[in-house]
Amino acid sequence: GLGAEFLRWEIATAAAGAALGLNPFDEPNVTESKENTRHVLEQYETSGLMPNPAPAIEEDGLTLAADDSTLARLDNAPNRTIGALVAEHFLLAPEGSYLAIMAYIPQTEEHNRLLTRLRTALRDATRRATTVGYGPRFLHSTGQLHKGGPATGVFLQLVMDDEIDIDVPGEQSFTFSVLKRAQALGDLAALLGRRRPVLRVSLGDDPAASLLLLVDSVEAALRETVGRSR
Numbered sequence: 411g412l413g414a415e416f417l418r419w420e421i422a423t424a425a426a427g428a429a430l431g432l433n434p435f436d437e438p439n440v441t442e443s444k445e446n447t448r449h450v451l452e453q454y455e456t457s458g459l460m461p462n463p464a465p466a467i468e469e470d471g472l473t474l475a476a477d478d479s480t481l482a483r484l485d486n487a488p489n490r491t492i493g494a495l496v497a498e499h500f501l502l503a504p505e506g507s508y509l510a511i512m513a514y515i516p517q518t519e520e521h522n523r524l525l526t527r528l529r530t531a532l533r534d535a536t537r538r539a540t541t542v543g544y545g546p547r548f549l550h551s552t553g554q555l556h557k558g559g560p561a562t563g564v565f566l567q568l569v570m571d572d573e574i575d576i577d578v579p580g581e582q583s584f585t586f587s588v589l590k591r592a593q594a595l596g597d598l599a600a601l602l603g604r605r606r607p608v609l610r611v612s613l614g615d616d617p618a619a620s621l622l623l624l625v626d627s628v629e630a631a632l633r634e635t636v637g638r639s640r
Contacts, residue, residue, distance in 0.1 A: 439557035439600065443549055446596030447589075455583045460591055463598070463610060467492055471620050473612040480607050488635060492611065493627025496566060497635060499609050500532050503564040509538050510556060513568040514545035514594045515617045524621045528628060535632040538564075546593040557600050565601060565608035569594050571615040 427434035453461050463475040467490060474492045480499070487498035500509050509532050515521055529540040543552050545567075556563055572587040584592070601608045613620035 437550070437554050439554050440550055442557065443553065443593070443597045443600045446599045447592045448596075450592040450595045450599075451584055451589070454588060454592065460588070461595065465612075467495070470623055471614045471616070472624060473614075475610045475612075476608070477602055479605070480609065483607065488631070491627060491631070493624065494631040494635075496609060496611070496624070496628050497535075497631035499566070499607065500536055500538075500564055501632070501635060502607075503536055503538050504562075507538050507562045507564055509533075509536065509540045510552070510563050510565045511540070511542045511568065512545055512548065512556075512565060512594075512597070513542065514590060515568060515570050515613065515621070517544045518618070520618050521621060524618070524625050528625045531625075531629045531632055535636050545597070546590060549593065549597060553597060556597075556606070557604055561604065561606065563606055565606055567594060567598055567608060567610045568613060568617075568621070569610065570613045570617040570620075573615055 423434050450461060453459075463477075465473045465475050466481060467474045469492050472492050474495060483502060484495050484498045487494045503509060509529070511525060511529060513521065513525060525542045529542055532538070533540050541552060556565065569591065572590070575585045575587040577585055578589065598608065598610060611624060613624070
């Protein structure tokens with residue numbers, strides 16, 4: 411049964427960890443993101459403002475932000491639209507890289523469909539492996555790989571403005587929406603601290619419509635760029 415399989419693999423994991431001299435439950439980079447999140451929340455509690463990165467481009471309800479070194483890599487993009495920059499960001503991924511989409515949005519059928527469209531277009535254009543994770547839940551699984559694994563990831567972080575917010579029981583200084591945004595910023599800081607190439611796109615308060623716009627734009631940019639290179 412399922413319970414027996416859980417026990418089997420728990421024992422196997424513990425035994426393999428002992429044989430290799432490793433703690434299989436050590437997640438140093440997950441802890442790092444948690445510490446970064448705590449620092450963000452402390453700033454929010456002091457100022458009432460989130461330390462969001464400065465936007466580089468605002469376009470049709472979408473906002474793109476990135477550090478200077480990541481933006482400098484994209485100078486050869488055919489234009490400065492968000493779709494073209496996201497496409498160029500992933501097209502520059504060297505052989506052996508993987509492309510990671512980190513979506514801090516609700517896991518709905520529509521979002522699943524659009525994210526599958528995006529990763530399929532990226533896979534076909536780049537011939538690279540792609541992953542999608544919904545935040546913040548992915549932080550305890552692939553989040554460790556992103557930061558503690560080989561430096562071969564190329565990242566896109568998607569965030570949104572929540573229409574509905576919920577209080578955290580027993581917490582007066584921040585809500586669940588603020589906590590989620592702080593977790594995204596904390597993970598972003600951890601990736602940037604390791605010089606991982608990462609773009610951050612805010613979808614505003616209508617994630618389905620904005621995500622559709624982004625996917626359409628990236629697909630068009632990929633077709634144009636790949637077609638021109640042939």
